[in-house]
Amino acid sequence: MRAATALLVFALLGLQPVWYLWLAAPQVLPPMFATVLMMLPILPAALLLLLRRPSAGLWAGIAALFYFSHGVMEAWANPAVRGLALLEAALAVALVFTVSWPGLVARRRGAKLAAGHGPDGQR
Secondary structure, three states, X not given: OHXXXXXXXXXXXXXXXXXXXXXXXXXXXXXXXXXXXXXXXXXXXXXXXXXXXXXXXXXXXXXXXXHHHHXXXXXHHOHHHHHHHHHHHHHHHHHHHHHHHHHHHHHHHHHHHHOXXXXXXXX
């Protein structure tokens, strides 16, 4: 799952310049300012991934909540960028799933062990 997490983090990071510098430059803010502003939430996770820190997943999940909210808001409010916004929201959901999966597996494994099941699911 670590590879999937890294792929999704860098996909969200790369989506921002594509969106704000190439496909749909903002009308009010300077495009470079908007790009940097939108890249800031995921940068800590990207740097922690490059440094192979275990906390990278936590920060990626936190940033994904921001990108999910932004994607849903843009998809709802701005039909011109609906495709980009839905892509951003989908990447964020996938990222939350990948960073949560190891904990969900461990929780399920712990519940089976507590119920008297062995590690292979047998009693």
